[in-house]
Amino acid sequence: MNIQKLISSVRQAKKLRPLNDFHRAPRSGIDVMTEEFNDALYLLKELFKQFKAHGCKIDISFYGEVFVLLPESVHRFELAISDRPYIKNAKDLLKKLENVQFLKLDNMDVNNTLTVSIKTIRPRAEWKHFSVSEFKSEYGLFAESILKELRQRVRYYNSPDTNEWTVNHSSAEDKLAVIHFGGALLGPASMLYYLSQHLRKVIYVNDLSINGNQITVNKSYPGDETNHYFGKKEDAFFKKYLFDYTAMSHEHDKNN
Amino acid sequence: MTNQNNIICLGVNELYQVKKARYLPTTLPTLCFFEFTQTLQDTIDNARKLLFEQSLHEITIHTSNVNWYFNLTNRYHHNIRSLMHVDAMNISFSGMLRAYKQPHFSTANISINQLQFNRIPINSINLDQLTTPLAKGLINKIKQLSRQLTEKEEVYYNIEPIVSNLRELDEKTAFDIHLERCSQLDLLNRQENQIYATMTALETEMNYLSEQLLYQVFGLSKGDWLSYVSQNDAALTQLQFEQCRVYGDTINIIGPSITKAGVLGKREQYINIEFGAEK
Numbered sequence: 001m002n003i004q005k006l007i008s009s010v011r012q013a014k015k016l017r018p019l020n021d022f023h024r025a026p027r028s029g030i031d032v033m034t035e036e037f038n039d040a041l042y043l044l045k046e047l048f049k050q051f052k053a054h055g056c057k058i059d060i061s062f063y064g065e066v067f068v069l070l071p072e073s074v075h076r077f078e079l080a081i082s083d084r085p086y087i088k089n090a091k092d093l094l095k096k097l098e099n100v101q102f103l104k105l106d107n108m109d110v111n112n113t114l115t116v117s118i119k120t121i122r123p124r125a126e127w128k129h130f131s132v133s134e135f136k137s138e139y140g141l142f143a144e145s146i147l148k149e150l151r152q153r154v155r156y157y158n159s160p161d162t163n164e165w166t167v168n169h170s171s172a173e174d175k176l177a178v179i180h181f182g183g184a185l186l187g188p189a190s191m192l193y194y195l196s197q198h199l200r201k202v203i204y205v206n207d208l209s210i211n212g213n214q215i216t217v218n219k220s221y222p223g224d225e226t227n228h229y230f231g232k233k234e235d236a237f238f239k240k241y242l243f244d245y246t247a248m249s250h251e252h253d254k255n256n
Numbered sequence: 257m258t259n260q261n262n263i264i265c266l267g268v269n270e271l272y273q274v275k276k277a278r279y280l281p282t283t284l285p286t287l288c289f290f291e292f293t294q295t296l297q298d299t300i301d302n303a304r305k306l307l308f309e310q311s312l313h314e315i316t317i318h319t320s321n322v323n324w325y326f327n328l329t330n331r332y333h334h335n336i337r338s339l340m341h342v343d344a345m346n347i348s349f350s351g352m353l354r355a356y357k358q359p360h361f362s363t364a365n366i367s368i369n370q371l372q373f374n375r376i377p378i379n380s381i382n383l384d385q386l387t388t389p390l391a392k393g394l395i396n397k398i399k400q401l402s403r404q405l406t407e408k409e410e411v412y413y414n415i416e417p418i419v420s421n422l423r424e425l426d427e428k429t430a431f432d433i434h435l436e437r438c439s440q441l442d443l444l445n446r447q448e449n450q451i452y453a454t455m456t457a458l459e460t461e462m463n464y465l466s467e468q469l470l471y472q473v474f475g476l477s478k479g480d481w482l483s484y485v486s487q488n489d490a491a492l493t494q495l496q497f498e499q500c501r502v503y504g505d506t507i508n509i510i511g512p513s514i515t516k517a518g519v520l521g522k523r524e525q526y527i528n529i530e531f532g533a534e535k
Contacts, residue, residue, distance in 0.1 A: 018335070021283050021353050026329050033334045082331040083323075090286055090327050097267040097287075101364045105263040108289075113332070127330070180280050184355035200280065 003048045006060050007041055013064025016241060022184070023177035028080035029064040032114065040081045040114070043132065043139075047079075047116075050143030059167045062243040063174075067121075067167060070147070075154045076165070080117045084129070118146055120153055121165060170243050175208040179215070182237050192237075195228050210238060211246060262292040264371070266363040268324070271350060279360045283353050285324035285333065288363045290349070292371055296321060300368060303342040308477045311464065314343040322349050344478035345498075347371075369479060369496070378481045378494065378514070381474055386531055391473040395531050398465050398502060405458045406504075412451045419448045462502045469507070470500060481514055484527045495525040506530045 010030060014037070020026040032040045044066070048058060055071035066079040085108065087093065096103055114132040119125050128149055135142040176199065183196030195215065199205065207218040213235070215228045238245045266288040270279065290296075303315045319340040323332045338351040339359060346365035352358060369376050385391060422441060470476045476497055483494045498511035506528045513525040 018354055020329070021333065021355075022280055024282060024328075026282075031329075031331060031334070082329075083334070084331040085289065085323070085325060087325075090325065090330075093265055093287060094267065097265070101266075102366050102370075103265045105265055105289075106261065108261070108263045115331075181355060184280075184283075184353070187357075196280075 003045060003052065006048060006058055007045055009060040010041065010044065010064055010066070013060070013062065016063050019063070019174075019177050019181050019241060022180040023173060025171075025173050027061075027063045027065050028078045028117070028119070029066065030080070031082045033083070036083075036114065043114075043116075044081065046139040047143055047146075050139055051147075054143070054147060056147075062168050070150060070154065073154055075120060075150075075157060077118050077120045077150055080119075080127075082115055082117065083113045084115050084117075085113055086131070116142075116146070118150065120150065120157075122157070125153075168243055172205055172208045175210055175242070176205065178210070178238065178242050179208075181241070182234065186233065186237065190233060191228060191230055192234055210242060262371075263289060264292055264366070265289055266349070266366070268361050268363055271360055271362040279356070282328060283356075284361050285336075285351070286327035287325040288349055289323040289325060290321055293321075297371075299340075300342055300347060304344065304368075304477065307342065307344060308467075308471050311467075314341055316341050319349070322351070324351060345369075367479075369481070376481050378483045379474070379476060381476075381482060381484045381527070381529065383487070383529070385473050386529075388473065391469065394465060394469045394473070398462055398469070398531075399505070401458055401462045401465070402502065402504060405455060405462070408451055408455050408458065412448070412455060415444065415448050415451070419445055463500065466500050466502045466507050470497075470509070482509065482511075482527065484529075486528075493525055493527050495527065496520060 013029065017029065017031060020031070030037070030040055030044065051058060051068055057069040057071075059067040059069075061067070067076050068079060069076045087108070093103065116130045116132060117127045118130075119127045130142070130146065135145075179192055179199060180196045182190065182192035183194075186192055188194075199217070202217075202219060204220050205217060206220060206222075209216045209218075213229055213231075215230065217226050217228070218224065219226075235247060239247055268285045268288050270284055299317065303317060306312070307315055317340045319338050322338045322340075324336050324338070325331070326333050333353075335354050336351045337354070338349060341348045341350065346367055348363050348365045350359040350362035352360055386395070422445065467478075476482060478497055480497045481494070482497055483492065485492050494514040495509070495511040496514065497509055500510070501508045509527040509529070510524060513521040513523045515521045
């Protein structure tokens with residue numbers, strides 16, 4: 001895929017990003033202010049050019065995640081661009097805030113916080129953050145330091161990444177997030193609102209499927225299933241926000 | 257003026273009116289950051305001015321100068337509609353994610369005085385200002401209300417012992433004398449309630465007028481730091497204005513004292529301004 005196509009699929013996925021607010025394991029990707037979005041895309045484009053020059057393969061998922069495959073190995077990494085404060089540990093701040101109403105922080109800068117973060121796709125891999133302002137416009141240098149960091153990490157991996165990895169993997173968590181987001185967005189007029197309330201009390205959801213005109217929730221053991229039927233409004237919503245959704249068949253409409 | 261930046265960090269609490277509709281934990285920010293700039297200070301000052309002129313309790317303003325940090329994603333979330341709440345003494349921020357239609361989380365209150373860049377100015381009270389026509393008008397109104405209140409009080413305290421005895425008796429002998437509707441005794445009972453209601457209304461009106469007097473004549477509002485030299489014994493009192501009351505011909509300003517070090521102390525202090533002598 002050429003770079004322009006990659007960038008436009010990132011742009012398309014932007015409207016799906018609000019799902020992350022309702023997601024227990026939010027997906028990485030580009031999360032910046034709307035005013036900053038074009039700047040972030042420009043930065044991404046320049047980085048893609050550098051990665052391509054190094055022979056990397058780039059994939060964009062349905063939800064707008066960016067995956068890069070190193071040329072010489074089988075390992076991939078995720079790339080995210082976001083605004084984050086340079087605080088080492090939010091827990092320290094929270095602990096201090098238990099006793100006082102507020103804290104004055106003198107050595108912080110809220111204005112220039114754009115960060116590129118990378119992580120290899122391994123279960124316990126950690127994010128590494130690069131401040132964009134440090135590199136100014138030297139994209140070659142930027143891409144090189146990202147790749148250098150990755151090569152260092154990859155050197156110690158002796159097994160390949162999880163075998164069943166695909167660009168567009170879909171989990172029960174994704175579907176839960178869609179239901180919660182739909183409940184908040186469509187409000188009490190929609191059945192998703194009540195299903196979302198109900199699912200918060202459920203401790204463990206084994207599997208979830210959203211198909212045709214029903215949602216099947218499989219709780220702790222097989223057979224413990226409940227079905228929830230939805231209408232056209234939810235159908236339109238799922239079409240927009242859910243990957244791999246087979247839309248409601250409209251045959252019964254034709255019969256009428 | 258502001259080379260050094262003033263970033264403030266706040267804790268965030270969940271906010272909900274309907275307990276049943278509790279919000280998803282992932283939609284609750286962990287921390288709130290904002291920069292206390294001169295522009296923000298001006299916005300707050302303007303809001304407070306409006307607050308006292310219209311005698312409002314709170315003003316809510318849309319703002320975009322707040323950053324909400326989420327621990328789960330380790331970043332700021334954008335596209336959150338944020339509101340700033342300004343009341344006489346405090347500010348706080350609340351917000352809502354795009355999907356929701358009402359604010360669903362809020363920060364703690366911060367005292368405006370604690371936010372200030374510099375030392376808080378201490379206003380002194382100049383009694384000469386009581387002679388302006390505006391002040392005289394307000395004082396006359398207060399005096400009038402005060403007279404009315406005294407009259408009502410006199411009646412009230414005369415009736416009160418009888419009525420309370422009556423009520424006691426009525427309870428003890430529920431079946432015997434029992435206050436019949438429309439009987440003389442019941443009328444007395446109801447009158448007492450009525451007088452009490454009038455007294456409360458008068459008191460509220462007087463407190464409101466006295467607040468207006470302090471604001472319009474001396475330019476003082478709640479949360480301000482005051483200093484006052486008593487005319488009788490030349491003793492200096494410094495305090496933070498929290499409440500004011502009218503007793504007879506004096507306005508009583510109550511609030512925590514300001515220590516010599518320039519911080520708020522624990523002890524309550526009073527300033528008594530007499531306006532009866534003026535005529």
